[in-house]
Amino acid sequence: MAHQRRSRRPGEQSPALERRRFLGYLLAAPTLAVAARLGGDLAAPAPASAAIPSLPGPADIIDLGDALTLAAAPTSGLIAIQLNRDGSVSFAVPRAEVGQGITTTIAMLIAEELDLPLSKVGVNLADARPELVFNQLTGGSNSVRSLFHPVRTAAAVARARLLVTAAEQWKVDPATLTMSEGVIRSRSGHTASYGSLAEAAASPRTEEVSATLKDPSEFTLIGRPTTRIDALDAVTGRKQFTLDLQVPNALPTMICRPPTINGTVRSVANLAEVTAMPGVTDVVTVSSGVAVRAATFGQCIDAVRALRVDWGPGTVDGETDASVEEKLRAATLPLAVPPVLTQSIDAEFVFAFASNSALETNCAIADVRPDGAEIWSGLKSPIVAQEQIAAMLGLPIPAVKVHVVTGGGSFGRKLFSDAALEAAEVSKAMGKPVKLMWHRADDSRHGRTHPMSISRIRANYALGNVVSYEQRHTSVTTDFGHGLGEILTAVAAKLPVGDVGFSQTVFLLSQSMPYNFGATTQLLNEVPLKFHTASMRNVYSPNVVCARELVIDQLAAKMGQDPLTFRRGFLKEDRFRAVLDKAAEVGEWGRELPDGMAQGIAFHWEYKSASAVLMEIDCRPETVNRKIRDAVAGPRVTRAVAVVDAGLPINPRGLEAQTIGCVNDGIALALTSSLHIDNGLPLEASWDNYFYTRQWNTPPELEVVVMPATTGEPGGAGELAVASSFAAAACAYGRAVGQMPTRFPINHGTLSFEPKPKVPPVPESPVDGLAYTF
Amino acid sequence: MSQHTFTVNGKQVTVDTDDKVRLLWVLRDLLGITGPKYGCGINVCKACTSHINGKAFNPCSVPVSAIGPDDEITTIEGIADPATGALHPMQEAWLEQDVAQCGYCQPGQIMAAIAKVKQARSEGREISDADFDEIRNICRCGTYSRIRDAVRTAAAKM
Ligand code: FES
Numbered sequence: 001m002a003h004q005r006r007s008r009r010p011g012e013q014s015p016a017l018e019r020r021r022f023l024g025y026l027l028a029a030p031t032l033a034v035a036a037r038l039g040g041d042l043a044a045p046a047p048a049s050a051a052i053p054s055l056p057g058p059a060d061i062i063d064l065g066d067a068l069t070l071a072a073a074p075t076s077g078l079i080a081i082q083l084n085r086d087g088s089v090s091f092a093v094p095r096a097e098v099g100q101g102i103t104t105t106i107a108m109l110i111a112e113e114l115d116l117p118l119s120k121v122g123v124n125l126a127d128a129r130p131e132l133v134f135n136q137l138t139g140g141s142n143s144v145r146s147l148f149h150p151v152r153t154a155a156a157v158a159r160a161r162l163l164v165t166a167a168e169q170w171k172v173d174p175a176t177l178t179m180s181e182g183v184i185r186s187r188s189g190h191t192a193s194y195g196s197l198a199e200a201a202a203s204p205r206t207e208e209v210s211a212t213l214k215d216p217s218e219f220t221l222i223g224r225p226t227t228r229i230d231a232l233d234a235v236t237g238r239k240q241f242t243l244d245l246q247v248p249n250a251l252p253t254m255i256c257r258p259p260t261i262n263g264t265v266r267s268v269a270n271l272a273e274v275t276a277m278p279g280v281t282d283v284v285t286v287s288s289g290v291a292v293r294a295a296t297f298g299q300c301i302d303a304v305r306a307l308r309v310d311w312g313p314g315t316v317d318g319e320t321d322a323s324v325e326e327k328l329r330a331a332t333l334p335l336a337v338p339p340v341l342t343q344s345i346d347a348e349f350v351f352a353f354a355s356n357s358a359l360e361t362n363c364a365i366a367d368v369r370p371d372g373a374e375i376w377s378g379l380k381s382p383i384v385a386q387e388q389i390a391a392m393l394g395l396p397i398p399a400v401k402v403h404v405v406t407g408g409g410s411f412g413r414k415l416f417s418d419a420a421l422e423a424a425e426v427s428k429a430m431g432k433p434v435k436l437m438w439h440r441a442d443d444s445r446h447g448r449t450h451p452m453s454i455s456r457i458r459a460n461y462a463l464g465n466v467v468s469y470e471q472r473h474t475s476v477t478t479d480f481g482h483g484l485g486e487i488l489t490a491v492a493a494k495l496p497v498g499d500v501g502f503s504q505t506v507f508l509l510s511q512s513m514p515y516n517f518g519a520t521t522q523l524l525n526e527v528p529l530k531f532h533t534a535s536m537r538n539v540y541s542p543n544v545v546c547a548r549e550l551v552i553d554q555l556a557a558k559m560g561q562d563p564l565t566f567r568r569g570f571l572k573e574d575r576f577r578a579v580l581d582k583a584a585e586v587g588e589w590g591r592e593l594p595d596g597m598a599q600g601i602a603f604h605w606e607y608k609s610a611s612a613v614l615m616e617i618d619c620r621p622e623t624v625n626r627k628i629r630d631a632v633a634g635p636r637v638t639r640a641v642a643v644v645d646a647g648l649p650i651n652p653r654g655l656e657a658q659t660i661g662c663v664n665d666g667i668a669l670a671l672t673s674s675l676h677i678d679n680g681l682p683l684e685a686s687w688d689n690y691f692y693t694r695q696w697n698t699p700p701e702l703e704v705v706v707m708p709a710t711t712g713e714p715g716g717a718g719e720l721a722v723a724s725s726f727a728a729a730a731c732a733y734g735r736a737v738g739q740m741p742t743r744f745p746i747n748h749g750t751l752s753f754e755p756k757p758k759v760p761p762v763p764e765s766p767v768d769g770l771a772y773t774f
Numbered sequence: 775m776s777q778h779t780f781t782v783n784g785k786q787v788t789v790d791t792d793d794k795v796r797l798l799w800v801l802r803d804l805l806g807i808t809g810p811k812y813g814c815g816i817n818v819c820k821a822c823t824s825h826i827n828g829k830a831f832n833p834c835s836v837p838v839s840a841i842g843p844d845d846e847i848t849t850i851e852g853i854a855d856p857a858t859g860a861l862h863p864m865q866e867a868w869l870e871q872d873v874a875q876c877g878y879c880q881p882g883q884i885m886a887a888i889a890k891v892k893q894a895r896s897e898g899r900e901i902s903d904a905d906f907d908e909i910r911n912i913c914r915c916g917t918y919s920r921i922r923d924a925v926r927t928a929a930a931k932m
């Protein structure tokens with residue numbers, strides 16, 4: 001094995017003592033190409049201290065991100081970086097970019113390790129690469145955590161190789177050379193751009209080498225707030241999403257869907273008539289409904305509305321909010337610790353169905369031919385999509401090319417490949433390429449949801465201590481069938497979490513208890529109802545943590561303490577307290593507010609990252625009863641401070657952006673956004689029905705504080721603050737109105753819109769748009 | 775099928791399609807102008823926001839037959855300076871504040887913001903929190919606060 005070591009800088013300590021070395025590869029290629037294997041380390045368990053220690057839960061020993069990282073190690077393929085003759089480098093990231101900024105983060109890692117301007121790093125999204133197995137899954141806030149070392153290792157190999165190549169050419173010691181901004185310089189005045197060395201540095205054969213990574217003290221780019229690399233494309237309209245791609249003959253295609261979830265087509269009364277409508281080229285029945293292909297999406301909408309379909313039953317036809325809630329309550333696992341010799345708080349919380357619909361609806365392009373297929377879509381599990389599509393079409397896996405396209409948001413939705421599978425089925429049935437788009441109404445009603453759940457909590461306390469904390473979370477089954485199931489379960493079987501199923505694995509791995517509450521148990525039970533479900537940003541945590549933090553406010557009140565003081569006292573780690581204190585300081589905890597307004601504070605720890613959020617809410621009638629057409633005004637969060645400690649913030653600007661998103665998600669979950677299930681279908685069919693946070697709901701004052709690096713390792717951050725924000729909004733609301741809320745979102749009991757018809761499944765586009773110009 | 779002639783981003787175009795096809799699909803499916811996005815098709819999400827004769831509107835809810843030969847449509851692709859290619863101050867501000875996350879809503883947000891600033895000016899005021907609260911464009915990534923910051927930044931330069 002060759003050993004590549006980059007030049008040491010003055011004052012640097014011996015890498016043998018201080019630095020870990022990582023294995024990378026030089027690849028045989030015409031210009032310098034380097035690679036590393038994906039994989040990672042298992043972190044040590046976090047120590048618990050103070051108050052009555054809770055035994056570390058499974059998520060304290062190993063969390064979901066670790067499990068994904070661990071699972072990846074034995075089978076992972078290589079990820080490669082290529083140096084081009086023009087001095088730029090190219091890297092195809094095996095992840096999806098859906099707005100979370102992963103391409104920018106990865107480009108920063110490469111630019112940092114190589115001392116290259118960020119503009120010289122090109123990062124695009126890799127096609128499905130079956131050999132990566134589950135290493136090509138975007139989820140669990142795990143992307144940066146799993147790619148941090150491999151990407152840097154590959155770049156470090158390239159760096160070392162460039163130095164050696166230049167040193168040989170100039171007959172000097174590589175240790176005397178310096179690198180910056182894509183140029184190598186010698187003491188005697190030689191200079192060479194990386195591009196000029198791209199061929200000379202290429203390796204004739206593939207070999208394993210070791211490389212030493214930059215010391216964090218040398219970072220100049222990691223940790224610097226950096227604008228996204230795709231920002232210019234986004235503001236000029238050049239950024240291309242699936243529906244913007246021009247694939248020859250892939251005409252607009254939509255599906256006429258049933259009035260209940262998973263309903264099926266019995267017959268179509270007017271197939272010929274609809275086929276003859278203007279612009280329409282094809283109408284065929286498929287497993288999810290009746291597919292229509294036309295010259296424009298407008299003509300697809302008209303055709304979908306014109307279809308007269310006799311629908312067979314679906315899978316949850318009789319279910320309503322009330323019936324689901326009843327089933328959940330019946331299935332709730334018992335609380336075990338009786339309140340003997342202690343005082344006790346018992347509480348139950350109900351969380352409505354919520355939609356993980358992105359602004360880009362489900363969509364995909366498919367071109368299926370007899371001997372192969374090509375698919376384009378925003379996919380977080382592209383390998384699973386490729387396998388499923390190949391199986392459905394009866395094609396060998398390599399005959400199905402799956403391109404991962406930049407997605408217009410995901411929030412869990414794109415873990416599943418519903419549109420890609422459907423587009424492939426339709427393209428095969430029609431024998432033509434299709435550009436399939438879901439209507440907004442379909443995306444809301446038939447798209448995947450985060451299902452209803454009930455959380456029951458009992459906390460026993462005595463003599464100034466919380467002696468036991470039990471949480472029983474009961475949820476409609478969440479579908480994790482996007483392919484990592486078997487793998488993760490296999491890994492989980494080796495962990496100290498006992499013999500549990502896959503959902504329980506995710507639950508246990510994601511739910512840690514950051515407070516010393518004595519004997520702590522958090523259990524999940526699921527009720528298998530056949531809704532379309534999926535994870536939503538931050539999965540179980542928003543509901544679980546919201547319930548917990550509300551109970552903490554109750555405990556604090558019962559024990560005569562301020563909510564902040566109480567949390568400070570019971571948090572397990574100083575790192576947690578630092579985050580909480582920062583939120584309290586910046587948010588001016590305890591400041592005077594008028595009646596009807598209050599502050600709330602909440603904490604959440606997950607993905608090896610900590611977050612605390614402080615919110616101020618205005619529940620005064622003049623605010624709640626603001627008149628806004630087709631909207632829920634309601635209580636207004638007027639001010640939010642979110643503090644995040646992500647271990648090592650690589651791009652604080654990106655982390656801040658993600659946290660702003662989390663704050664708005666949390667506010668929506670607490671106050672306004674939910675689905676109402678009515679006879680097997682959500683009633684919501686529009687953004688004026690599903691009340692995600694809008695400008696009139698968002699806090700006019702919002703501040704995000706990114707804590708300086710605490711651990712040197714990046715934690716997950718894209719979802720982290722959803723839970724703490726939801727909880728902070730709920731706690732603030734409870735304190736403002738003087739009563740703990742127990743049903744979420746708080747406006748769910750009132751239907752604040754006129755539901756659109758279920759047949760036809762999509763509304764007509766209005767014609768009066770010019771009446772609203774401004 | 776009938777012919778429809780109008781101006782898009784400074785260029786005259788003619789399309790042959792049904793009268794009632796909404797302008798959004800004429801732009802996207804027939805002319806290949808994909809900056810305006812689909813998010814609902816019912817004038818709710820505002821992802822398709824573009825300008826007609828300098829005012830914000832939503833082409834998903836306007837039949838192509840309602841657009842006349844004298845009408846000038848501007849999409850996100852058409853707001854940079856045609857002569858120099860310089861970005862519109864609103865686009866610059868969006869870069870400065872790094873507003874976009876997934877970016878899907880952002881062409882519509884920028885087009886709405888430009889119109890909103892001009893509307894406030896024509897009413898003799900500067901844009902305020904009350905104006906922001908009237909912007910209906912949804913951003914499911916939740917970029918609202920950066921949008922507010924960017925609009926304020928741009929308004930100072932417009
Ligand atoms: S697509 Fe035009 S407003 Fe939603």
Ligand code: FES
Nearest residue numbers: 876877879913915
């Ligand atoms: S940036 Fe994603 S919807 Fe606005």
